[in-house]
Amino acid sequence: MGHIGPMxxxxxxxxxxxxxxxxxxxxxxxxxxxxxxxxxVRYGVDFIIVDQKxxxxxxxKALGVHARTLEIYEQIDLAKPAIAQGTPAGKVxxxxxxxxLGEVNLSNVGEGLSPYPYMLVFEQSRNEQLMYDWLRExxxxxxxxxxxxxxxxxxxxxxxxxxxxxxxxxxxxxxxxVGCDGPHSLVRRNLGxxxxxxxxxxLFYVAxxxxxxxFTHDGLTVCIAPHSIVAFFPLPGEKRWRIVGSFPEGVMxxxxxxxxxxxxxxxxxxxxxxxxxxxxxxxxxYKVHTRHVDRFSSGRCFVAGDAAHIHTPAGGQGMNTGIQDxxxxxxxxxxxxxxxxxxxxxxxxxxxxxxxxxRLTETTDRMFNLAAGTDWFVxxxxxxxxxxxxxxxxxxxxxxxxxxxxxSQIGISYRDNSLxxxxxxxxxxxxxxxxxxxxxxxxxxxxxxLRAPKFHLLSFSDGQTQSxxxxxxxxxxxxxxxxxxxxxxxxGASKSFRxxxxxxxxxxxxxxxxxxxxxxxxxxxxFGS
Numbered sequence: 001m002g003h004i005g006p007m008x009x010x011x012x013x014x015x016x017x018x019x020x021x022x023x024x025x026x027x028x029x030x031x032x033x034x035x036x037x038x039x040x041v042r043y044g045v046d047f048i049i050v051d052q053k054x055x056x057x058x059x060x061k062a063l064g065v066h067a068r069t070l071e072i073y074e075q076i077d078l079a080k081p082a083i084a085q086g087t088p089a090g091k092v093x094x095x096x097x098x099x100x101l102g103e104v105n106l107s108n109v110g111e112g113l114s115p116y117p118y119m120l121v122f123e124q125s126r127n128e129q130l131m132y133d134w135l136r137e138x139x140x141x142x143x144x145x146x147x148x149x150x151x152x153x154x155x156x157x158x159x160x161x162x163x164x165x166x167x168x169x170x171x172x173x174x175x176x177x178v179g180c181d182g183p184h185s186l187v188r189r190n191l192g193x194x195x196x197x198x199x200x201x202x203l204f205y206v207a208x209x210x211x212x213x214x215f216t217h218d219g220l221t222v223c224i225a226p227h228s229i230v231a232f233f234p235l236p237g238e239k240r241w242r243i244v245g246s247f248p249e250g251v252m253x254x255x256x257x258x259x260x261x262x263x264x265x266x267x268x269x270x271x272x273x274x275x276x277x278x279x280x281x282x283x284x285x286y287k288v289h290t291r292h293v294d295r296f297s298s299g300r301c302f303v304a305g306d307a308a309h310i311h312t313p314a315g316g317q318g319m320n321t322g323i324q325d326x327x328x329x330x331x332x333x334x335x336x337x338x339x340x341x342x343x344x345x346x347x348x349x350x351x352x353x354x355x356x357x358x359r360l361t362e363t364t365d366r367m368f369n370l371a372a373g374t375d376w377f378v379x380x381x382x383x384x385x386x387x388x389x390x391x392x393x394x395x396x397x398x399x400x401x402x403x404x405x406x407x408s409q410i411g412i413s414y415r416d417n418s419l420x421x422x423x424x425x426x427x428x429x430x431x432x433x434x435x436x437x438x439x440x441x442x443x444x445x446x447x448x449x450l451r452a453p454k455f456h457l458l459s460f461s462d463g464q465t466q467s468x469x470x471x472x473x474x475x476x477x478x479x480x481x482x483x484x485x486x487x488x489x490x491x492g493a494s495k496s497f498r499x500x501x502x503x504x505x506x507x508x509x510x511x512x513x514x515x516x517x518x519x520x521x522x523x524x525x526x527f528g529s
Contacts, residue, residue: 064316
């Protein structure tokens with residue numbers, strides 16, 4: 001009951017809290033969150049995506065877009081716009097004390113392995129803008145300047161409080177929540193997930209600049225120094241470059257205390273080149289951390305991207321890995337939400353992505369230590385042994401291909417996980433869990449046939465073996481493809497066989513059985529009857 005005042009009863013003012021229901025609440029609209037939202041549009045999953053920023057980042061940040069990411073972009077017609085705006089990495093030239101030691105051609109290093117046999121230099125800001133524009137074209141919007149305050153979950157839903165730009169508190173009730181909210185993730189902290197790892201005890205810098213110098217704009221320039229490297233990445237636009245390097249051990253300044261003039265002095269000291277930096281677009285300093293969560297989910301809540309793993313910049317893996325996290329999770333949530341798949345399908349997100357995060361941190365740590373380690377033996381390898389060896393090693397076709405498979409993320413496989421059925425793939429070169437290999441069919445990429453957001457059953461026919469047929473449904477697309485010599489070579493098969501692909505185009509099973517039993521048994525595991 002209200003108090004009595006001079007004008008009569010004073011009743012307490014109650015602000016009605018707005019409430020919204022959705023399938024998935026996505027927290028964070030960086031590359032990972034935006035990519036996840038794009039996949040939800042593909043699958044028809046209802047979602048709300050919020051971010052406390054005012055809009056997409058204005059900073060270039062991550063640079064490299066790898067083949068596997070472009071294959072994902074291709075499914076929503078974003079690969080061509082990305083390539084048009086970006087710059088394929090053409091070559092790497094290595095220098096020491098201003099002298100060119102050698103060059104390695106990277107322009108077509110993955111030929112025959114992907115429709116995109118290179119790394120695309122395409123800034124994070126432009127990736128974000130590309131995906132954001134696509135979402136808006138598909139009548140979706142990011143709730144900018146909206147901050148997650150808190151959340152709780154029950155057996156049936158997640159209830160979150162969000163604060164809008166005008167200070168209102170709203171309630172969102174979602175079936176699931178995905179934290180794509182970066183290395184300082186509130187979602188991760190509130191779920192109690194650990195984020196163990198280490199910090200590389202040196203101060204690094206990055207600067208986007210305009211340079212006048214003698215080198216052409218068609219490749220990466222790496223200056224090898226005794227204590228580190230200085231790398232120059234070509235950016236779209238005349239004379240624009242990204243410079244990455246580090247200060248020597250012992251520089252104890254805080255990141256915010258470093259001024260640009262100190263960075264330029266360090267660049268010129270280490271690179272030992274005649275160059276003039278005519279304009280600075282942006283610069284930053286940072287410490288390199290390597291960490292990952294102990295698990296990618298808790299109940300109805302998940303983490304992805306930098307909220308789940310951070311690592312060194314070696315190989316340009318970070319942004320691409322976050323996009324792959326979302327690609328892996330989206331189809332599983334869609335099958336549960338839209339097609340009544342067993343809820344335990346969601347457990348495979350952690351099962352598949354956690355081992356990948358562990359491998360990634362270990363690999364990038366080793367690569368980064370070669371580039372920036374201060375141990376005398378590592379320094380000897382970096383300055384004396386590696387430069388001449390790199391050009392020779394990458395001239396060997398098998399090694400070039402292996403290098404591309406590792407860097408481009410097309411080699412990520414889930415062979416050892418529960419969604420991979422190995423009952424009948426022993427005789428094949430390709431195994432369940434692998435990404436579907438790339439090849440050309442009737443003049444077009446096999447991936448052009450795999451755009452529908454469904455499982456895909458591909459029957460490779462030699463024209464002689466009769467097999468049972470299966471009709472396409474709302475969760476399964478079926479196609480028959482001629483067993484041509486290239487397919488025989490890739491799979492190591494001479495007779496008709498079938499491949500069942502998951503919606504993310506990783507192989508679920510391979511079978512020579514002319515009946516449909518292996519396929520129907522597998523789908524029953526996912527969907528029941």
